[in-house]
Amino acid sequence: MILIKGGTIIDPQNNLRDQKDILIDKGKIVKIEENLQPPPECQVIDATDKVICPAFTDIHVHFRDPGQTYKEDIYTGSLAAVAGGYTTVVCMPNTFPAIDEPSIVRYVIEKGEEIGLCRVLPAAAVTKGREGKQLTEMSLLKDAGAVYFTDDGAPVWDAHVMRKAMEFAGSIGSFVADHCEDLSLSKDGVAHEGEIAAALGLPPLPPEAEDTMIARDCVLSIHTGMPVHICHLSTKVGVEIVTWAKAMGAKVTAEVTPHHLYLTDEEWLDFDCKAKVSPPLREHEDLEAVRWALASGIIDIVATDHAPHAHQEKMQEHHACPPGMIGLQFALPIVLELVRKDYFDLTRLVEVMSINPARKIGLKPPSIKEGEIAELTIFDPTESWEVNEEVIYSKSKNTPLMGRKLIGKVKYTFYKGEIVYRD
Ligand code: NCD
Ligand code: ZN
Numbered sequence: 001m002i003l004i005k006g007g008t009i010i011d012p013q014n015n016l017r018d019q020k021d022i023l024i025d026k027g028k029i030v031k032i033e034e035n036l037q038p039p040p041e042c043q044v045i046d047a048t049d050k051v052i053c054p055a056f057t058d059i060h061v062h063f064r065d066p067g068q069t070y071k072e073d074i075y076t077g078s079l080a081a082v083a084g085g086y087t088t089v090v091c092m093p094n095t096f097p098a099i100d101e102p103s104i105v106r107y108v109i110e111k112g113e114e115i116g117l118c119r120v121l122p123a124a125a126v127t128k129g130r131e132g133k134q135l136t137e138m139s140l141l142k143d144a145g146a147v148y149f150t151d152d153g154a155p156v157w158d159a160h161v162m163r164k165a166m167e168f169a170g171s172i173g174s175f176v177a178d179h180c181e182d183l184s185l186s187k188d189g190v191a192h193e194g195e196i197a198a199a200l201g202l203p204p205l206p207p208e209a210e211d212t213m214i215a216r217d218c219v220l221s222i223h224t225g226m227p228v229h230i231c232h233l234s235t236k237v238g239v240e241i242v243t244w245a246k247a248m249g250a251k252v253t254a255e256v257t258p259h260h261l262y263l264t265d266e267e268w269l270d271f272d273c274k275a276k277v278s279p280p281l282r283e284h285e286d287l288e289a290v291r292w293a294l295a296s297g298i299i300d301i302v303a304t305d306h307a308p309h310a311h312q313e314k315m316q317e318h319h320a321c322p323p324g325m326i327g328l329q330f331a332l333p334i335v336l337e338l339v340r341k342d343y344f345d346l347t348r349l350v351e352v353m354s355i356n357p358a359r360k361i362g363l364k365p366p367s368i369k370e371g372e373i374a375e376l377t378i379f380d381p382t383e384s385w386e387v388n389e390e391v392i393y394s395k396s397k398n399t400p401l402m403g404r405k406l407i408g409k410v411k412y413t414f415y416k417g418e419i420v421y422r423d
């Protein structure tokens with residue numbers, strides 16, 4: 001038995017925002033009450049001044065298996081996930097080979113289960129080889145366990161293909177998520193088009209590369225009546241387009257990454273390609289827009305887009321350097337920063353990191369309730385810690401946050417009734 005004592009439980013599903021103790025027996029929550037006394041031989045976790053909430057779900061991670069396990073693998077990715085408070089992650093199909101066949105979907109799921117730290121679920125490719133041409137066999141992929149479809153890393157650039165994909169995925173109760181980037185506008189751009197790219201002489205990547213494709217996808221969703229999900233939304237105009245589409249009744253949802261909620265193109269000022277990510281880090285106005293959109297419900301989900309790359313790869317000059325940064329262990333402190341700055345409260349944090357993402361992929365979100373299996377995260381909202389190589393569980397350490405202080409730390413993660421992470 002485990003007694004979690006003195007913490008504040010936040011679970012909007014059960015109207016919980018109270019200081020209560022949780023007794024867990026054989027993995028199941030058996031009692032939630034004030035001032036519970038530990039039965040004999042019970043492990044006690046002192047959760048004084050800590051928050052306890054349903055464990056997080058990240059619908060956008062890159063675990064690089066198959067094909068690039070020198071960057072990350074399902075084991076190290078799972079370690080980073082549970083250290084970040086996550087018990088469900090969705091792996092992107094931009095692997096080698098791409099996740100475009102049922103056997104590869106099964107491979108990822110089975111490897112995740114074998115490791116057993118958290119639920120590792122794949123998204124499958126929209127098109128064969130992520131080439132943007134021929135649709136994958138979506139029904140078979142869904143039956144094998146793919147939770148949605150995306151060519152992430154690349155957009156579905158052909159509007160006709162996108163329309164067919166949305167119709168087909170929607171008709172089988174799934175959806176397409178798009179990495180919105182018009183490649184004819186982004187060209188060989190590296191940094192957000194603005195004063196900083198201009199001052200540093202970096203090839204500019206204009207926000208309209210993202211915005212035009214968000215608009216296209218929203219229009220397709222309105223006309224087909226089918227759902228579409230916007231990956232890593234990063235611009236103020238993108239926020240306006242999604243606002244408009246939602247008002248039109250489109251089944252559009254959107255996610256934002258911790259880095260687009262926290263960092264701007266100023267990260268380029270030390271000329272470090274750690275700042276290179278797709279979509280690029282934007283300006284203060286964009287940052288404000290995505291923060292308020294997350295608060296208001298225009299953006300539904302925080303997803304990390306955890307994108308590990310090896311040190312030598314990130315050390316290359318800006319054209320050759322692959323875009324991406326790791327994120328699983330930084331999401332909570334970054335979203336907590338927005339709670340501290342009064343953009344929204346802890347209940348909204350739990351909605352965007354736990355409840356909404358789980359529901360989006362058709363899972364029942366973890367619930368802190370008597371009779372449920374314990375799947376929860378305990379975090380200290382005020383503990384300050386430094387980002388350094390030692391604390392990062394991911395195989396790759398590519399993040400512009402290296403050396404910085406963050407506030408808010410995951411202390412325990414429970415999955416299937418067991419402690420899978422302890423700080
Ligand atoms: C992603 C990656 O590394 O796979 N990189 C990134 O900058 N986000 C791919 C992608 O989402 O574009
Ligand atoms: Zn992407």
